[in-house]
Amino acid sequence: MYKYIIRRVLQAIPLLLIISVVLFLLMQASGDPLATLGGRRPPRAADRERLRRQWGLDQPVLVQYVYWLIGNDWTLVDRDGDGAPDEPGARKGVLRGDFGNSLVTRQPALEVITERIPNTLILTVTAEIVIIALSLMVGVYSAIKQYSLFDHIITGLSFIFYSMPIFWIALMLMYIFAVHLDLFPTVGMYDPVVGRTFGQVAWHLVLPVTSIALISIAGYSRFIRSTMLEVITSDYIRTARAKGLRERSVLYVHAFKNAALPLVTLIGLDMPTLLAGAVVTERIFAWPGMGRLFVDHLSRADFPVLMGLLMMISVSVVVFQLLTDIVYTWLDPRIRFN
């Protein structure tokens, strides 16, 4: 087991390096950060050239990648922008936890990102809890009552929600519950007058969480329904019934435990996407999370922040894949790693 984990971690390192190279090259495509600098009062051409040299944007892409990865404090760079490399650089590189400074706010990119992480987690973790709880209930119930009216309604609804763009659900919910019925606030995370209290945030969470959850519940509950159906027809369930166990304990102890197993994989694969933030939901509900940060900084071509966000997500994809596999073996002893 430990050998397996170590091997997987070692395999993940080259994978992440490849991903970082690909991302870095593609990020060159995100546009010229100097183009939007200064807004309505763009800097003079000479200043622009000086900044380009100071930020190291005049270097070849591969050199820029190396500086980004391991920093440039070991070599001489052109810090004053006079065209001659004469001072050692100040950047430490990603491997030493320095993602560079945001080109928009001049703060360290890592700081810009990490201050958004809690907001995104509040939204996505709440959504994930709602999704898992509800889809388990719905999925198991419609499996037990297969082909009942409830099952048919759920099947129909899950097809409909599964086909809906999330922004349409969000707009519709906002239109009905916030604009017309005035039950919930439309945008933001809390009322600035009241401040960031638990009640306020919970109140503002309802609509965004619902719009994220509706789509995922549709998919998840279908998945749980079919694994549950598979399990119900298996031999050991018949054995449990033959032993004279109560139907309730057959279903909820024997069947449910095994039916819920594949859900671990599904959640493990979904978590990183959730971490990426629900870009669209965050934009519509003006939720100050990572997804919105990404879209906002994308329009300014803020390379260090964008790259930092993408790398964080990639790392979490790889980590969650590994975690999922480990948890799965622990839950299901039939699976053995070689």
Added chain:
Amino acid sequence: MATTADASARPVRLSRNETHTRSQSLSRLALRRFLRHRMALVGTFILLGILIYIVGGSIRFSEADANFNDTSISLNPPSPAHPFGTDRVGRDILIRTIYGGQISLLIGLFSVVVEVGLGTLVGALSGYYGGWIDSILMRIAEAMLSIPSLLLLVMAKFFSDKVPDIELLGRTLSGSVVVIILILGLTSWMYLARIVRSSFLSLRESEFVTAARALGATNARIILAHILPNTFAPIIVAATLGIASAILSESYISFLGLGVRPPTASWGNMLDGAYQFLESAPWLWIFPGLLVILTVLSINFVGDGLRDALDPRADKKI
């Protein structure tokens, strides 16, 4: 003893119905299974209706009508003259949904063509040859799966204004349409490649492949003529469902303002910025959104029906 002899002496007469069963081809059986899937039929009819809407509509109205703006009637609610209302610059939303639908369906179809082409190629090569080809291709697929989908937005933003406009079917399309098609196609082939690979892995060991090889068939012939046709069922199903998800993805990207560039309409970019008029002009986002849902829903139904029809043993999870 006499009685049994008697009974066997009299031959049993079977009617023609009992002796002759009409043989049914595989495709006929599949068609029957498809027709029995009620929701798939409903989906097919809705899809036909939408096709008639976007094709027939474009005969009735020209694309100039779709882009004709008149700021004096901006943000007008639905009326007999403009059944779906007008948008911010006074363009008719009904006509824009017609032309936008053409773009959205075009993007859905062609990105799946790219997806299927690439996915089948990668899956077939790595499943058939195995070994280092398989390891390399599957590592690439794995890396692609780990790259966050946010990157799509970066690529869409950058390439959209780099490609010149193109002429197709008598329409001038924004080059961003091609960019979206390529981006969606190039980032979605991994799942299909895995399906094709696993079919190839099991089929290459089967007797008919051994027989073909014994007859001297080349690798290319075995792959194309012998194994590939046996993997059509899952490919067709995945492709159908792929169209639905491509249409959804396009609407997301365009909704964020990074997809198809105006004035070319798509169902997605008609919704861009519509949330600013959430309260004052709900017709801006209700109608294009409904069309997306209706289209995606019926494609999903058809896909589900096709899976039941072509691939009855398929693992049906969603």
